[in-house]
Amino acid sequence: MIKKDDIYKLAELAKLSIHEDELEVYEEKLNRAIESLEKIKEVNTDNVEITYNVNQMKNPLREDIVRESLSQNEVLKNTVEEQYGYFKILKVMD
């Protein structure tokens, strides 16, 4: 069972804010979801290998050859604020 405090902690990790009004809904939804996953614990997986990926190609690595990068205009195309070719965040206190 996760509690309201846990939800705040999860939200902090995920950079989301949960409004007080929604808290109960999330608590209920998340607990139901977590509960529904418990069944997986009954499977015996001793000595079972992990499947990271169904495709088993060996080391599809890239050769170390330089290709052209994007132009600065393209890089910055979708940002809200930019200055001197940089992405910009306004007056942020750390």
Added chain:
Amino acid sequence: MRYKTIIGLEIHVELMTKTKIFCSCTNEFGGEVNTHCCPVCLGLPGAMPILNKAVLEYAMKAGIAFNCNIARNTKMDRKNYFYSDLVKGYQISQDDIPLCEGGYIEIESKEGPKKVHLNRIHIEEDTGKSVHTEDGDTLLDYNRAGVPLIEIVSKPEMNSAEEARLFLEKLRATLKYIEVSDCKMEEGSLRCDININIVDMETGNKTNITEIKNLNSFRAAVKAIEHEEKRHIDLLKEGKNSEKETRRWDEVQGETIIMRQKGGAADYRFAVDGDILPIEISEEWIEEIKNSLPELPHDKKQRFIREYGLTEYDAEVLTQSRDIALFYEDTVKHIDDPKLVSNWIMGDVLRRLNDEDLEVDSLKFDSKALADLIKLVKDEKINNNTGKKVLRDMFETGKDPNSIVKEKGLIQISDQGELSSIVDKVLDDNQQSIEDYKNGKDRAVGYLMGQIMKATRGKANPQLVNKMLVEKLESR
């Protein structure tokens, strides 16, 4: 010793591959902002990472050089955290199966050789850089995002700032030797974090570990360790303890300053990156990498002692960096006198480089020029003091020593006849000194030598003159 210092180091090193770790953008340092970027290293939606083969090879080289075990099967994981210079909200790194495990770096500590063991070396991507403007805005440049890094984690086995310095120097020298990184701290291609605490050997009390960041040089690391050692010991003496915290070294204040408290362990929610298939490393590949490695510093040092008859100390100094060793060997090729060459390089050349914090590759003259200079001295064409003056000139102008000697007319006067008449003239002019000599005042010889050197503008062959002077004094 009542208080024992315990130091562990975490070192991030940028690899000097041609391209970034997961895309084909250039891995060159600098460049106009946000021009070494593509959908992959910008973390644009839909873009997929493709691991650079050279990154594995460079990291394996480091692992082999530091005696690590290389994993036969490994994978890439996501380390999840938010920061503005991190484009995907996670860094692709390695969690439970690092590429290299174990290993050690051997240092020459005061008590003799000491092995400092490593936990691991893993590969990961670097982040972008942020700049803060005077207005308080943050500007972001992602040219560095996706630059390949290795993170080297030592065990907490160093017990003094000096040992940490030796460890770092050995580490840097080795990585430069095997050409996996240029290790330029000023460009951020070598970054070091320190974990330090103190044990009171009498009571068994330990201080909490402090992490120190923002170290821009090995010198800063040494000063920071010394500062923290004292701070921790003072706390222990007062019956207090240090906080679990991250501090930053302030070069100007000469002290460490708190950055943040360390709460519980950070929750990075590691999970495998599903876009990168598991990595398999064959015996053959490891063998191939082993064979491609150049001679390592330790082996080179032993060879220098054997081949050139150098002392342990001289060989150690000359093999500190691959460039110095190379410069030494090249010079010896031009003038077959290993001991003499060692004296010149260890003395005047390295002293000057150290004074000015320069590397061998910034010298304006080459090994051939240095050999020519040593030859001039060895053949007694110029005397030792003049040799040093010529070397200074070479440092400034990069001119060839023969031309300097010629232009300035510095060739030593060894002609018996010429010297004889100069000595006679000086004696004639200094009757008082002759008398002093007769009265047993040895100082007179020194004075007369000085007068002769003055008359020849330092060019007289000092051995010849000395011999001649004494003979002539006796016969007068």
Added chain:
Amino acid sequence: MDIINLSGWEMREKLLNKEISSREIVKSHLDRIDKVEENINAFITIDKEKALKDADMVDEKIKNGENVGILAGIPIGIKDNIITKDFRTTAGSKMLENFTPIYDATVVKKVKENDGIILGKTNLDEFAMGGTTQSSYFGPTKNPLDETKIPGGSSGGSAAAIAAKEVALSLGSDTGGSIRIPASYCGIVGIKPTYGLVSRYGLISLSNSLDQIGVFGKDVRDAVLMLNAVSGHDSMDTTSINNDIKLDIESLVDSLKGMKIGLPKEYLDLEMDPKVKEEMDKAINILKDGGAIIEEVSLPNIKYANEAYNIIVCGDASSNMARFDGIRYGYRAADYETLDELYIKSRTEAFGDEVKKRILLGTYLLSGQRGDEYYKKAQKVRTLIINDFNDIFSKYDTIICPTATNLPFNLGGSRPSKYYNYNEAINLAGLCSISIPTSKGDGLSVGLQIIGDRFKESNIIKAALAYEGMVK
């Protein structure tokens, strides 16, 4: 002749025979869009001018006697979680409402190289998280077969656009049924190819080891045409296979004589809508009449597929969604005082409820030591499920089951929980699968799912072509 009633391959034939022009094909579909789109809402973005310009270029090529690609002149819809250069790509989210990509997904490049005409970007559940196409920031899509019903999801827009004759072909993506379910609900053909057959480069990731781009068509032949256009190795996606498998449709037109088909008892035990049950029984008989040998088989671990799937998808999604922080692209909150506030406000304001729920659940499942307890456990259960399928495919050519055990429900509703399915197991095992309508009746449609071993698309296409021939 009404062009929009033709299948894609028929349009192409008539185009090459110079019976109709590409402009005529595109224009007729744009007219259709004008008529029905406001109601159906299959698209998020449409670019009519660009489509007509592209059509003229194909006509020009044909006029000059140049070779044209296999999609020449055919109107196509692209699911809006697939990146299109200089063409807004939103993933159905407020987060990307104003996002205009600077590169093309590999599949989009291939569509263009094959002279396909992209009419627009189709609607989906926000970031493909859902099975109804109701969670889109741009409103729900309606089922063209019955506008009171959902079209299924998450690729609901791509399926509805074909069913409503707004396009002839479309691309979707399938992480746990997102192509097959809408194909079934909208009465068209959908193929979820083997993991790795089609490049994912440019697909906005939900769950990297499960996501697969696939295709929709009015019939099997159309779907195969589209699949052949976009499949094959891509150096930008190292999880894509390193050879080019292309399907030769003519060689796959064959009888079912001797095909061994497995019918998993775990599916038969599921609760089904009576109509689905009835259609399924009929389909089994049709296949048997066609000469197929159908036997009951068992996939014992499939009952854990849903749990394993949810763990992997939410774990992956929580980190895949982390890049949307409002700094380099996407929605940025207007007011913020700290960096944290910039993240939190932007993400909270721009993500919908389902996305937030999955992010929180995924964050929970990976935090602390839970990564081993859940995520790694799920990846091991995945191995067991793969082994089950391997066993079956060592003896059988294909597996059949209903694509959905229920009929599409009303807009605004949610799936009754008694109607369970095992579609996610196909993605966990990386298999290929096709959904085709069981019959050509009026009203709501039922889908027959034919599943094949990895890279054995030829088997499922062969079965589907034969079945389709028998129910025409």
